[in-house]
Amino acid sequence: xxxxxxxxYVRADDDGNFDPHPLARRRFIFYGRSVFQLTGVLSxxxxxxxxxxxxxxxxxxxxxxxxxxxxxxxNEETMDIVVLTAGSPGENSAVSFSSHSALVICSSSQVLMxxxxxxMVTRIE
Numbered sequence: 121x122x123x124x125x126x127x128x129y130v131r132a133d134d135d136g137n138f139d140p141h142p143l144a145r146r147r148f149i150f151y152g153r154s155v156f157q158l159t160g161v162l163s164x165x166x167x168x169x170x171x172x173x174x175x176x177x178x179x180x181x182x183x184x185x186x187x188x189x190x191x192x193x194x195n196e197e198t199m200d201i202v203v204l205t206a207g208s209p210g211e212n213s214a215v216s217f218s219s220h221s222a223l224v225i226c227s228s229s230q231v232l233m234x235x236x237x238x239x240m241v242t243r244i245e
Contacts, residue, residue, distance in 0.1 A: 124151045129201040136210025153191040174211050176202045
């Protein structure tokens with residue numbers, strides 16, 4: 121079953137500033153869960169280079185921007201997306217607080233442990 125959801129998005133400036141008002145967001149229907157495909161659709165809508173933008177979400181109206189790096193949730197709830205310029209001060213501040221943490225998965229099963237890979241994103245300051 122293919123999931124669909126409404127994507128509400130806003131374009132931030134290079135410093136990461138954007139209009140927080142919900143009416144400032146544009147909306148469209150998106151089918152699927154792929155962040156890669158969502159980035160492609162938004163790059164077309166914004167007439168931007170695919171690798172020139174980064175997608176972020178935030179928890180609540182006062183939450184920090186968090187880079188969207190995994191597939192979208194398996195539900196059909198509206199997602200609010202903030203689009204940042206890759207490599208800009210705004211994108212760097214969004215990435216800085218999340219790039220220093222990693223998810224570690226532990227299991228007692230030897231089969232699972234052989235297939236687990238740890239991917240860590242770091243930033244040089």
